[in-house]
Amino acid sequence: MESTPSRPQARLDPYVDRYAARTAGMTASEIRALFAVASRPEVVSLAGGMPNISGLPLDVVGHAISDLVAQQGPVAMQYGSGQGVPELREQITEVMRLEGIEAHPDDVVVTVGSQQAVDLVTRVFCDPGDVVICEAPSYVGALGVFKAYQCEVVHAEMDADGLNPEALRQAIAATKAAGKRIKFLYTIPNFHNPAGVTLTAARRPEILDICHREDILILEDNPYGLLGFEGEPMRALRADAAEGVIYLGSFSKTFAPGFRVGWALAPHTVREKLVLAQESATLCPPQFSQMAVSAYLSHHDWQGQIKQFREMYRERRDAMVDALTDQMPASCRWNVPDGGFYVWLTLPPGVDAKNMLPRAVTARVAYVPGTAFYADGFGSSAMRLSFCYPTPERIREGVRRLAGVVEAELELRATFDSYAPARELGPRGYDGPSSDLS
Amino acid sequence: MESTPSRPQARLDPYVDRYAARTAGMTASEIRALFAVASRPEVVSLAGGMPNISGLPLDVVGHAISDLVAQQGPVAMQYGSGQGVPELREQITEVMRLEGIEAHPDDVVVTVGSQQAVDLVTRVFCDPGDVVICEAPSYVGALGVFKAYQCEVVHAEMDADGLNPEALRQAIAATKAAGKRIKFLYTIPNFHNPAGVTLTAARRPEILDICHREDILILEDNPYGLLGFEGEPMRALRADAAEGVIYLGSFSKTFAPGFRVGWALAPHTVREKLVLAQESATLCPPQFSQMAVSAYLSHHDWQGQIKQFREMYRERRDAMVDALTDQMPASCRWNVPDGGFYVWLTLPPGVDAKNMLPRAVTARVAYVPGTAFYADGFGSSAMRLSFCYPTPERIREGVRRLAGVVEAELELRATFDSYAPARELGPRGYDGPSSDLS
Numbered sequence: 001m002e003s004t005p006s007r008p009q010a011r012l013d014p015y016v017d018r019y020a021a022r023t024a025g026m027t028a029s030e031i032r033a034l035f036a037v038a039s040r041p042e043v044v045s046l047a048g049g050m051p052n053i054s055g056l057p058l059d060v061v062g063h064a065i066s067d068l069v070a071q072q073g074p075v076a077m078q079y080g081s082g083q084g085v086p087e088l089r090e091q092i093t094e095v096m097r098l099e100g101i102e103a104h105p106d107d108v109v110v111t112v113g114s115q116q117a118v119d120l121v122t123r124v125f126c127d128p129g130d131v132v133i134c135e136a137p138s139y140v141g142a143l144g145v146f147k148a149y150q151c152e153v154v155h156a157e158m159d160a161d162g163l164n165p166e167a168l169r170q171a172i173a174a175t176k177a178a179g180k181r182i183k184f185l186y187t188i189p190n191f192h193n194p195a196g197v198t199l200t201a202a203r204r205p206e207i208l209d210i211c212h213r214e215d216i217l218i219l220e221d222n223p224y225g226l227l228g229f230e231g232e233p234m235r236a237l238r239a240d241a242a243e244g245v246i247y248l249g250s251f252s253k254t255f256a257p258g259f260r261v262g263w264a265l266a267p268h269t270v271r272e273k274l275v276l277a278q279e280s281a282t283l284c285p286p287q288f289s290q291m292a293v294s295a296y297l298s299h300h301d302w303q304g305q306i307k308q309f310r311e312m313y314r315e316r317r318d319a320m321v322d323a324l325t326d327q328m329p330a331s332c333r334w335n336v337p338d339g340g341f342y343v344w345l346t347l348p349p350g351v352d353a354k355n356m357l358p359r360a361v362t363a364r365v366a367y368v369p370g371t372a373f374y375a376d377g378f379g380s381s382a383m384r385l386s387f388c389y390p391t392p393e394r395i396r397e398g399v400r401r402l403a404g405v406v407e408a409e410l411e412l413r414a415t416f417d418s419y420a421p422a423r424e425l426g427p428r429g430y431d432g433p434s435s436d437l438s
Numbered sequence: 439m440e441s442t443p444s445r446p447q448a449r450l451d452p453y454v455d456r457y458a459a460r461t462a463g464m465t466a467s468e469i470r471a472l473f474a475v476a477s478r479p480e481v482v483s484l485a486g487g488m489p490n491i492s493g494l495p496l497d498v499v500g501h502a503i504s505d506l507v508a509q510q511g512p513v514a515m516q517y518g519s520g521q522g523v524p525e526l527r528e529q530i531t532e533v534m535r536l537e538g539i540e541a542h543p544d545d546v547v548v549t550v551g552s553q554q555a556v557d558l559v560t561r562v563f564c565d566p567g568d569v570v571i572c573e574a575p576s577y578v579g580a581l582g583v584f585k586a587y588q589c590e591v592v593h594a595e596m597d598a599d600g601l602n603p604e605a606l607r608q609a610i611a612a613t614k615a616a617g618k619r620i621k622f623l624y625t626i627p628n629f630h631n632p633a634g635v636t637l638t639a640a641r642r643p644e645i646l647d648i649c650h651r652e653d654i655l656i657l658e659d660n661p662y663g664l665l666g667f668e669g670e671p672m673r674a675l676r677a678d679a680a681e682g683v684i685y686l687g688s689f690s691k692t693f694a695p696g697f698r699v700g701w702a703l704a705p706h707t708v709r710e711k712l713v714l715a716q717e718s719a720t721l722c723p724p725q726f727s728q729m730a731v732s733a734y735l736s737h738h739d740w741q742g743q744i745k746q747f748r749e750m751y752r753e754r755r756d757a758m759v760d761a762l763t764d765q766m767p768a769s770c771r772w773n774v775p776d777g778g779f780y781v782w783l784t785l786p787p788g789v790d791a792k793n794m795l796p797r798a799v800t801a802r803v804a805y806v807p808g809t810a811f812y813a814d815g816f817g818s819s820a821m822r823l824s825f826c827y828p829t830p831e832r833i834r835e836g837v838r839r840l841a842g843v844v845e846a847e848l849e850l851r852a853t854f855d856s857y858a859p860a861r862e863l864g865p866r867g868y869d870g871p872s873s874d875l876s
Contacts, residue, residue, distance in 0.1 A: 013707035014681070014705075014707070015655070015705070015707055015708055016707075018563065018621065018655075019562060019563060019711065020561065020562060020563055020564050020565045020568075021565050022561070022565075023562055023711055023714075023715075026562075026711065026714040026715060026718060027714070028710075028714060050516060050517055051516075053512060053515055053516060054512055056511070056512075056515065058507055058508060058511040058512075059508075061507055061511065061515070062504050062507035062508055062511070065503055065504070065507060066500050066503070066504045069496055069499055069500035069503060070496060070497075070500055073494070073496040073499065073500070074491060074492055074494075074496075075696075076696050077491055077494065077499070077694035077695070077696035077697065078488060078491060078694070078695060078696050079488055079690075079695045079696070080696070112550055112719075112720040112723075112724065113720055113721055115719070115720055115721045116719060116720045119718065119719050119720070123458065123460070123586075124457060124458060124461055124464075125456060125457060125458055126458050127458045127459050127460075130458075141718075141721060144717070144718050145718050148561075148715070148718045183456065217453070217456075243452070252517075256515035256516070257515070257516060257517045257725075258513075258514050258515035258516050258517070258518070258724065258725035258726040259515065259724060259726050259727075260720060260721075260722070260723070260724040260725075260727075267452075267453070269451035269452070269453055269454075270453055272466075273457065273461055273464065276461075276464040276465070276466060277464060277586070279582070280464060280557065280579075280582050280583050280586045281550075281553070281554060281557050281719070282550040282551055282553055282554045282557075282698060283551055283553045283579060283698075284698070285550075285698070286550065286696065286697055286698040286724050286727050287695075287696035287698075288696040288697050288727060288730070289697075289698075289724050289726060289727060292726070
């Protein structure tokens with residue numbers, strides 16, 4: 001034999017030729033390795049979307065759960081209904097009433113976080129090649145689901161007033177003209193993740209009307225709706241369209257994510273399919289988690305707690321926006337969100353947020369590059385900055401570090417005065433309302 | 439207009455033409471309506487697979503969870519890793535060591551019950567039309583997953599020693615000859631659900647060898663492995679084949695199902711895919727549930743608890759088998775399981791278990807007809823009887839009622855002396871070891 005035997009590679013995957021086609025759409029985030037570094041305590045992470053739950057009264061939660069074990073332990077630790085605990089579904093209808101929704105508990109399906117609701121809805125509706133229309137940018141976790149179900153994502157532009165109706169019309173028309181099948185519009189109307197904007201009240205009937213005329217179901221994902229910094233919660237799209245909307249809610253941001261309790265409110269026939277899908281996926285969502293959340297809602301002033309969360313997040317939003325105004329180069333733009341967790345920042349032309357990230361992490365600050373929120377490679381000059389988890393002091397320090405990194409980037413460019421042309425955001429990219437220019 | 443306007447039907451599904459093709463495989467059980475009746479307290483249900491957790495020490499569980507909230511609340515209530523809590527994965531390797539498995543915690547993925555593990559493995563491996571080989575009969579919840587992923591199930595016969603190697607060889611050969619792609623063998627080696635049998639130690643190397651030679655992955659589902667009534671736990675298939683086996687475990691039967699904590703132990707490259715699938719499905723499994731199970735394992739003599747469970751279930755097994763021996767017509771056959779929850783009973787020729795079920799429920803006893811455990815309509819003359827949940831007294835009463843129903847059925851047939859020929863179980867049906875004939 002002439003050839004030297006090759007040494008087997010330790011990480012060769014012997015199963016590589018037998019995975020399902022859909023696994024091609026299940027890929028580890030290219031920035032995941034960086035995030036392992038970014039989780040070191042010396043790094044200010046403006047990247048994560050973890051709620052700050054340090055304000056939760058541990059004694060109240062502890063007592064509620066002790067009582068639950070003592071009084072209903074054998075039920076809480078047993079299998080339950082695939083649809084979820086009836087008492088909790090009743091309470092969920094009360095939560096949704098704050099956004100104008102009148103619903104029957106029988107139309108609610110409890111899910112393992114609202115992430116699982118996105119998964120189950122997609123499972124029930126989408127064949128490979130089906131189109132889901134999403135805002136540009138959109139929630140990275142939902143884009144991951146659509147990809148894993150081999151859907152095609154078509155983005156529709158947003159502006160400072162949220163999803164642009166004309167952009168939606170165009171996206172629908174172009175998709176239909178291409179002979180493709182639209183299964184639903186996935187939208188986050190309130191305090192958008194990642195864009196931070198909110199669909200205005202004036203636009204809501206128009207979006208509903210477009211989808212009604214075009215016979216397109218709406219998947220309304222609303223984890224942040226009760227976390228607005230002023231005024232009353234916005235009226236949900238679902239409140240004015242019981243048949244055309246599947247509404248997703250979550251206790252992850254208004255209580256705590258560790259229980260993984262979210263829900264879908266769906267038209268009756270869809271709800272039936274979702275329960276079957278849930279039974280196939282998990283038999284039933286965790287009974288103990290559901291009853292713990294239910295006990296918390298029963299025994300605590302949960303609306304007062306949400307008010308405290310709102311004030312805490314508003315203070316952090318202010319810290320971030322003030323620091324951005326004070327520190328960032330004038331050529332950066334961002335918006336001022338009225339609620340939720342996120343600011344969307346657009347860098348000066350020619351600065352690529354993903355390329356810059358390793359230098360930012362070296363400077364001990366982290367963010368999520370905008371490309372993560374597009375299915376099509378857009379967003380390179382943007383980033384999502386989260387103000388939910390770090391303290392105001394850490395936020396200010398993080399923005400100071402980030403501003404230094406951007407300054408250095410701009411200086412480098414000015415010095416060499418020759419850089420590759422930036423990939424443009426293009427017509428579908430949202431790059432922040434002009435009124436918020438700093 | 440000549441025609442009278444038709445009244446719209448309340449339950450017409452406006453979405454019927456837009457569901458994914460896979461929803462055709464997501465159907466409500468035809469016996470579900472009957473089970474709603476069967477859950478009335480006056481009915482003795484030998485149908486369900488609910489573990490009897492009344493022996494769990496609520497004070498111990500309550501204290502473990504109170505301490506968890508007080509000492510680690512902000513971590514337990516926060517998002518966690520998609521792979522699961524590291525301490526729990528470490529403990530899971532200790533649990534598996536009882537069955538001869540040496541594994542690294544990094545190769546364990548925590549799931550929302552082992553049901554979700556079946557779902558995620560199928561998601562990662564199976565395209566529509568792929569074949570999964572299953573025992574005949576097999577676990578109804580797994581068959582549901584395979585159907586929902588549009589797989590084809592090919593059954594391989596069992597006998598009193600578990601999966602029959604020759605039947606497995608034939609099933610593989612016939613499937614390959616038909617040009618179909620086998621993705622894995624799904625097997626429950628211990629105290630089978632629903633058949634009650636256990637794969638003998640002698641057969642295990644042979645099954646492993648067949649799958650190794652044929653290059654077929656094994657999905658070893660083992661929720662009952664520690665619930666044997668005598669001797670030590672059987673050595674897992676995975677213990678002797680780290681690369682060719684994905685092993686699934688669960689705390690639902692050894693602790694409690696309400697936390698929904700199961701796991702998959704998989705070869706490293708497969709584990710990576712399962713974590714990506716888990717992140718897409720739920721972001722992460724419930725942190726609180728996982729830490730509650732972990733605290734229970736740390737603070738309680740969990741092996742002593744399992745011993746108590748075993749003794750309790752053995753007593754119920756004895757109650758059922760004794761009652762069957764005393765009461766059932768001589769023409770019925772069943773096996774005597776060495777562990778787990780189930781007895782598989784075969785009715786005399788001509789008696790159809792599904793047709794008989796409404797009469798049984800009227801007589802206030804319920805079971806699951808055998809057809810539920812076949813993907814292909816077999817099993818009509820068999821039924822699964824569960825001894826896990828009712829007390830020994832209730833089990834005896836349930837069997838007494840069931841015997842009465844079968845007697846009446848046989849009398850009716852004798853009277854009319856003409857009945858439709860029964861659908862035979864056929865060569866792939868397991869109808870109980872002859873040594874257990876009553």
